[in-house]
Amino acid sequence: MPQSFDLSVSETLLELLIITGILVLFLVIIRALSGRYIRKNVHSAELRRRWLVQSRNALILILLLGLVLIWADELRTLALSIVAIAVAFVVATKELILCLTGSILKTGSRSFNIGDRIQVKDFRGDVIDQNLLATTILEVGPGKITHQRTGRMTTIPNALFLSEPVINESFTHDYVLHVFTVPFKMQDDWRLAQKMFLESANRHCGSYIEEVRRYMEDVSENRGLEVPSVDPRVTIQVPAAGEVHLIIRIPTRSGQRSFIEQAILADVLTSNNFQAGTHVDEPPKKTDMEDDVES
Template identity: 30%
Template sequence: MPLFERLTTTIPGQWEKVIATALLVGMGLLASHLWARYLSRGEISAEKRRIHLVWARNVIWFVVLLIMVSVWASTLAGFALSLAAVAGAMLVVSKELVMCVHGYLYVTLVQPFKIGDVIEFNQFHGRVVDIDMFATTLVELDRAGQRTGKMVEFPNGLLLTHPLKNASPNGVFALHAIRIPVPLSMAQDLERIEAAAMAAADRTTSPWREDAMDHFRKAAEENFIALPSGKTKVSWDFSDPEHLVLVIRVASPITERPKVEQAVFRDTWHAIHQPSPSAVPSAQPQP
């Protein structure tokens, strides 16, 4: 029997719905493609372009799925009892799949993170670039905040059972703690080291310091929570008696954190290795 006749026998009287379903899928693909081309011609940043693309894609396919269900509703109604039994079996067999969908609903409704945020999840650390119904994709970052060139993808179901840390919850600006190890041989000169670190941090963050402070103040008022002021602060971590660690907290744009860390570390390290004024011998007058 020819293939067309087999399909006709298998789906009697349902060809209109099959054609409608194919058209819906085609329209969804076309709409996603046209939206991506429209965004590529705009003058917005790559991060905002990615946010709009993911949001529009999810909305388009949600609408397509909703229409497809309504098209096949009358046919599915006849198999309600069978579908109930199959659904029960799928809940047992496909538990992970159901958890992924629930995880996507959790991300959509609660919004613990969004496209462009830097998150730490299990052993993963990276910037969120895609969120779909089943998985979240990250661009992996190293400890210095530099891209490693690797992509990380994890199922959304893990979000329901594992804690997550969002390193950029307050929008454009974020607080960043820069840790600089200091040799114990320099422990007698802590004041000079703190002053050098404060000067280096203030010099690096001066272009946006006032904007960052305004940003954190507005975020605290809107969210009704107490947030740091955004001012530069210096402290010491002496939890390990064999090592001293200077901690410099600065406010910086999320995308500039790696550059800020390198600049503050370099300037501080150069400053503390310069001989102190008291250590420079004064010139003796000639007889």
């Protein structure tokens, strides 16, 4: 049975080759006869050249159509095989293709560079390496509001950049506007706390605030953006009934966000008591606090 199958396949192939040879031979003869006829009977050189070119192109077109008709079944089988192989390849390498596409999107959009602090989904940290397939970050946390490294390294597949937004916390690089929140109850003396936090922020940021202002002006000019205000601010937010949150925004060097935040908190909270109905006769005893400087 296998021998008859092989024989039938070889006979079919031989038949197709013979028909193809006959077609090619027939067209070659037609080409020679038509060329001889045109050279003998057309006296204008320009017209003769035009007829020779047109006859040649017509015969080539007939040859291509004839080959397609002769080999149609084999071409259909070959096309189906190629499509099946392509589909299998795409399915097998789907994740790699997504990673490469994500790398192209990331590069084209210039969403971040080496050294920037980014957040993608639940992953947050400083970018230390990136290639065609993955991006490596040093984790910062815990959570989304702290700014100290945890010592853990995270490798993010670039495919994630296709479906998730990227938050770049180092958009302005050297200096940033850092924001942190301090919650109070509505009955607490949050007005005094607002005043104390603003005074403390001005003291801690006063030595370099003019430098930050010049830097932000340069960045805004280069990127065509409106110059942001860099002065420390303390604004009020009421997230729920009975609660008041103070939103403190300060300018700081990108590597000292946690240090400045902890310094302001220690300065205000260790020397004041903002609970309702309490009076502070003397500041509470200060406790040793280790400065938390980002590595």
